[in-house]
Amino acid sequence: xxxxxxxxxxxxxxxxxxxxxTCRASQNIFNYLNWYQQKPGExxxxxxxxxxxxxxxxxxxxxxxGSGTDFTLTISSLQPEDFATYYCQQxxxxxxxxxxxxxxxxK
Amino acid sequence: xxxLVESGGGLVQPGRSLRVSCVTSGFSFEDYAMHWVxxxxxxxxxxxxxxxxxxxNMDYADSVKGRFTISRDNAKTSLYLQMNSLxxxxxxxxxxxxxxxxxxxxxxxxNWGQGTLVTxxx
Numbered sequence: 001x002x003x004x005x006x007x008x009x010x011x012x013x014x015x016x017x018x019x020x021x022t023c024r025a026s027q028n029i030f031n032y033l034n035w036y037q038q039k040p041g042e043x044x045x046x047x048x049x050x051x052x053x054x055x056x057x058x059x060x061x062x063x064x065x066g067s068g069t070d071f072t073l074t075i076s077s078l079q080p081e082d083f084a085t086y087y088c089q090q091x092x093x094x095x096x097x098x099x100x101x102x103x104x105x106x107k
Numbered sequence: 108x109x110x111l112v113e114s115g116g117g118l119v120q121p122g123r124s125l126r127v128s129c130v131t132s133g134f135s136f137e138d139y140a141m142h143w144v145x146x147x148x149x150x151x152x153x154x155x156x157x158x159x160x161x162x163x164n165m166d167y168a169d170s171v172k173g174r175f176t177i178s179r180d181n182a183k184t185s186l187y188l189q190m191n192s193l194x195x196x197x198x199x200x201x202x203x204x205x206x207x208x209x210x211x212x213x214x215x216x217x218n219w220g221q222g223t224l225v226t227x228x229x
Binding site: 032043045046049087091095096099 | 142144153154157169202207210212215219221222
């Protein structure tokens with residue numbers, strides 16, 4: 001099975017900060033990497049698919065990059081509505097795995 | 108508007124069975140793979156199972172293989188998860204998800220339900 005390791009598990013940041021979350025796969029997954037955002041008490045929502053394609057309606061301050069085994073989610077200027085937990089997910093094959101999540105909290 | 112509504116969760120004793128359902132609307136159900144993802148209380152997301160557009164391919168996480176069975180009824184635009192031999196560690200909010208493609212490989216969940224809570228406890 002492909003393991004996904006996210007870092008950090010949590011971070012504290014201020015509005016306007018640049019935030020970076022990383023996700024590492026245990027093997028080459030090419031660009032089959034997706035990112036979700038989950039706010040407390042809500043279902044997850046798709047942010048980015050195929051490493052860097054923003055879902056419709058997602059603000060341009062979100063950016064995804066990477067390939068192979070190392071991937072990054074960047075929020076260029078953190079906004080109040082961005083405080084949430086972020087998960088990566090690989091779909092290189094039909095046996096999906098999620099990262100353990102990164103909780104972005106208010107400093 | 109795509110809608111996914113899960114039901115069937117509840118409290119069940121260890122070793123017993125439960126079936127959760129997901130009724131969908133707002134899209135061509137028969138064209139897309141469907142997925143179950145669960146989230147234990149206070150923890151992260153775990154992929155559980157996927158079924159291809161026509162039900163011809165089914166995949167399971169190792170943690171549920173041999174105990175859970177995914178199925179779909181395209182005529183009823185509904186997805187199901189039959190859970191047998193339930194364990195306390197199966198306690199979670201079970202989300203139904205619409206896949207973006209006919210199969211799971213290379214895909215992702217582009218629409219989520221609100222989840223149904225399954226609690227396994229004596």
